[in-house]
Structures are given as C-alpha cells and as structure tokens.
Amino acid sequence: MATITVTSPEGVAITTPEEAVSPTSKDGGRRKAKDVELLYEALQKELWAVVRESLRSPTAGPNLGLVVQVLQQEEQADRAWALSEQAAPGGPRPRQLKQRWREAVQKAADGSLPQKMEFQTGELAGYLDRIRTRVVEDLGAAKRNVVSIYPKEYEPFQVYVQSYHQAVARTLEAITNDQLQISDIYSLLDWLHNIYNRDVLGTVCITTPFNHSHLGPLLPSETVDRLELDCLNSVRTKVTTELSQLLEEEEKRWMETLHVEEYQITLAKTVIQRLQVDLERSATINRSLGSRVAQCSLNGLADFLYSFQRKVEMFHESSLSGMYADNQDGYVAKTIAFVNCCPPFRGFIQRCVQCDPAINEDSLRRANSALDHIVSQGVRVLSDRLYQHIRPFFDKLVKRKWLTNTEPMEQIEAEIKEHFKKYHRLDNPPYQVLVAELHRRVVMEYLRAVMRGRIICTSLKMRKRTAGRLRDEGGQIKVLFKDLESPSSWLDSALSHISEIILLEDVPSIQMEVGMLVREFPDVRKKHVSAILNIRGMTRQAERQEILNIVKDIENSDSGAARLSRDHALFSEIPVTSEVHCLNVGLSRIALTASSCFSSLRAPRKRRAPVQENPDDVL
Secondary structure: OOOEEEEEEOOOOOHHHHHHOOHHHHHHHOHHHHHHHOOOOOHHHHHHHHHHHHHOOOOOOOHHHHHHHHHHHHHHHHHHHHHHOOOOOOOOOOOOHHHHHHHHHHHHHHHOOOOHHHHHOOOOHHHHHHHHHHHHHHHHHHHHHOOOOOOHHHHHHHHHHHHHHHHHHHHHHHOOOOOHHHHHHHHHHHHHHHHHHHHHHHHHHHOOOOOOOOOOOOHHHHHHHHHHHHHHHHOOOOOOOOOOOOOHHHHHHHHHHHOOOOOOOOOHHHHHHHHHHHHHHHHOOOOHHHHHHHHHHHHHHHHHOOOOOOOHHHHHHHOOOOOOOOOHHHHHHHHHHHHOOOOHHHHHHHHHHOOOOOHHHHHHHHHHHHHHHHHHHHHHHHHHHHHHHHHHHOOOOOOOOHHHHOOHHHHHHHHHHHHHHHHOOOOOOOOHHHHHHHHHHHHHHHHHHHHOOOOOOOOOHHHHHHHHHHHHHHHHHHHHHHHOOOOOOHHHHHHHHHHHHHOOHHHHHHHHHHHHHHHHHOOOHHHHHHHHHHHHHOOHHHHHHHHHHHHHHHHHOOOOOHHOOOOOOOHOOOOOOOOOHHHHHHHHHHHHHHHHHHHHOOOHHHOOOOOOOOOOOOO
C-alpha cells in the first residue's frame, strides 16, 4: 500500500499507520493493535490541526491537500473492510475519518467563536456582532482556502456552514439559560430574526450557495416565545408600575412649582421615551412582535392617560376653592402645559396604530377620549378667564353712545391681545381649538348685542353710521383673529352682511343680502332677520314680509342631507331678547318727533335744569 506523509504545522512528518505496521508484524496481533490505535490518534491530531489552521493562513498550502488524500485513502480502506467483514469477522473497525473530519470542523468552529465568558450583561449587541464578524471571516476563508481542495462529494462549504451554524446555536442557547436584561433580549431577537439571516448567511452565500434547509433554527421556538413574552412583560411593567409612579411624582411637582410660569412639562416626553424604546425595537424585529408590543403599550397608555386626566381635573377643581388665588399666572401656565402634553401623546398613539392597524378599538377610544377631555377642559378654562375680562364691554355695544364711542371695542381687542401673550404658548392643534372658540365667542357675543334691539335707526344718516360701525368693528374682529391665526374665518362675514342689510335701500338688494346671510349661516331664523330689520327702522309690514319670506324659502328648499352637514352653527345660540314690533317703531318715531319739539321749546331753560338724556333711548 502506498504511504502518505503529512507535515503538521509544527513541522512533524507523519505517515499513515499502514506504513508503520508492515505485513510481517501481524504476527504480533493484539500487541500491535494498540500501537496502531495510538498511531491513528496521533495522525488525527495532526490532520485536524491542519484543518483548523487552514482557515488562519493566507492560503491552505500543500498540507491540506495531503490531509484530503489521507481521508480518501482511509475511506477506501473502510470500504475494503466492509467487503471483507463477513470473511474476517472481528477484524479492525472502520476508521470513519470523513465523519471525524466533520467533527473536527465542528470543534474548530466552537473554538473559533467568542466564548460565553466574554459576554457582559447589557452588552449582548456587541458580543453578537463579534460572533457575526468571526463567522463571516471564517466562512470567507473557507471559500478561499478550503473548498476547492476537497472533492465535490464532500460538500465542504455546506459542512463548514452547518458547523458554524451549530456552534452559534450552542452559544446562544448557553446565553439564554441565564436571565437577560430587556435590552439584551431585544438585541438577541433582532439578531435571530434579521441580522443573522441578512448579514451572516446572506453574506457568505453570495458567491458559494448552500442548502439553508439543513441548518435548522438557531434556538427552539419555545425559547424564542419566552424571550418575546419577556418583552411584553417589560412593557406591562412600564405602563403600570413605572408610569404610575412617574405621574405621582409629577403631580407633587405641579404644586411645588405653581409659582413658576411653566408652559411645558416633561411628562409626555418622559413617558413616550420609555415606551418608544420597546415600540421601535420590537417593530424592527418583526411585525408580529411589533404589533403585540404596540397593543400592550396602547392598553397601558390608555389607563395612564385616564389617570392623567383625573389629576388634571382635580387640579382645576382645586382652583374653584381659591387655592391658586395668589398664583394665577402659574395656574394659567400649568393649564397650558397640561394641554401641550396632548399633541405628543396623540402622535405616539398614532404610531401604535401604524404598528398594528387592527389595534384594540376600546383602548384607542379611551386614550383619545382622555386627551380630548384634557384639551377641552383647558380650552374652556382659558376661554372663560378671557371672557370674564371682556364681557362687560359687550354690554356697551350697539347702543346710542356706541355710535360715537370706540372704547368698548378697543378694550375688547386690547384684552384679547394681552391674554394671548400667554395663550400663544399653546401648541397646535389645541391652540387653534382655543383661538377658534374665542373667535366664535366674540362674534356670537357681538351678535347678541345686535339682537337685543337697543338701537333703532330713524334716518338714513343714522343707518349709515350704524352700518359703518358694524362694518368697521367687524373688520377689527376679522383682522384681530387673522393675526391670531384663527381657522374660523367663516365667522367674519356675519357682521358685514348685517351691515349691508341695514344700509341697503331697495327691497330686492336687501333680499339678496339676506339670502347670502342665510346660505352662509344656515341656522339664521326669521326672528334674527326681523331684529335686524328693526334696527334699520323698517316699519312697512309688506316690505318686511317680502324680506322674511326669503328665509322661509331657503329653509324649505334646503335638503335634509344639507342640514346634516352643517358645521357653521352660530345664530342658533343667539336669542332675540327684545324684538320690537312695527307698531312700536312707528310710535317711537312719533314720540321722538314730539320729544324734539318740546326740547326745542325748552332749550333756553337748560342752563338751570339740564336734562339728563338716557343714552339707551330708542331713536
């Protein structure tokens, strides 16, 4: 039999046992058998050393080729033994060096990977990256130095890939036997679901394909399920224990810093940062885990927001008892800060929905409902505080003195501007909700003053003055709220239409203007138009009826679908508190004429007993 000499990395030359044990030595039998086994063991050590070092050298060199020849020679000897087995029972067993070679590659892979002792808690991402680097480098070296030397039937690259895959699996299994931090669990799951397939197997198979189906999972499904459950439990802990504690601490801080004008608080930012880590990391791992974490986050967030809502309510309830009487600026600032928490929370809720479109509707409704309540309560508080300052000035509008006194409207405008120095700190969209509400309230209160009927025009000149004031102050309101970026510009035309109805002369023009008013404000009723006609001093019943019929005709022609879509409700909340009838208007004119005559006759006596004229007398 031919002999094969293999030079080990240490420079030792070895030959196959067939050379060392000549046919003449078989008489020794059993005594020599042990020597043969020892020689085989020595041979295998040198063979596997060559196999191991072939991945660490720039090239495999000639030694690996000699190793392959030994393997092939031993395989041939095994086959010969198998054929002669029945003829020589109890003879030497096959050496199975090819199988031993596979085991050697496996041991080489185990020894090459970073060992578990190198892993530090909280740093699993870096440890896994070192594994990734080593596997890619070794399998790259196998492609360069090893694959071409082995016969195809050995499937050398498949053997190397499977060996490293199994080595990785054993390493991960050892790691998961211990309790892991949540950050390490996310790193491991991401590596299992994404990084390993993409950056390890996907990289090494670019030039040399292999059979993925023979690899199997890196970890059992039960282990992966347990890791994912740990992620969900971590989220549940955050949204129950951690966030509740955070809210309690935040509530104490509100009271301690009430003297500070604080328009932003960190509550929303802190809560979102804590939940966002789980949401983002789970979403990058896979859609299923991301969906479950999103649902768990939203469920807990809905409970948290309801608790936040209740604490905000108690904060406002305390103000009714005068607790914040000495810290009104701080109270307003905190109110704005609470509302400013809502847009970020809504954004995070939307992200949860994006991660799981089939998210629990009840949790979504509860979360949004709590935020809606906080915003509406804050808007109501801020709106009411401003309204308390401007309400007295509305009582001075649309009276006799109002025709020559611009102070009431100027005071209203000044108060609004002063309050909005603070209200501008509101974030959108709550700011737009507030300014839209105040815009509507100002226009509505102005219209209330109009509908009280405290002024009646008795001449064209007076109608022009009244219409001009309505037009000018309507323009002031329009400019004011445009500067405040109100989204409710549809309110601005109400006073301009009323001004035109008072000013216009001919009935057809008035009818057209009334028609425009009713179409832009579908909740206008005949009593409103009648009150406007009273202000302009229209006494002829036939003309009034022609104009009022326009309202009736438009109402009758309006479809049910149109009524359902109306979102510009304004006049429906404005009562006509003093509707003057035509006869009373006529009598008022007579009374005015008589009063004028008596006043002219008594003019010389005014120095002795001046007459105090009532500014609210009907003209």
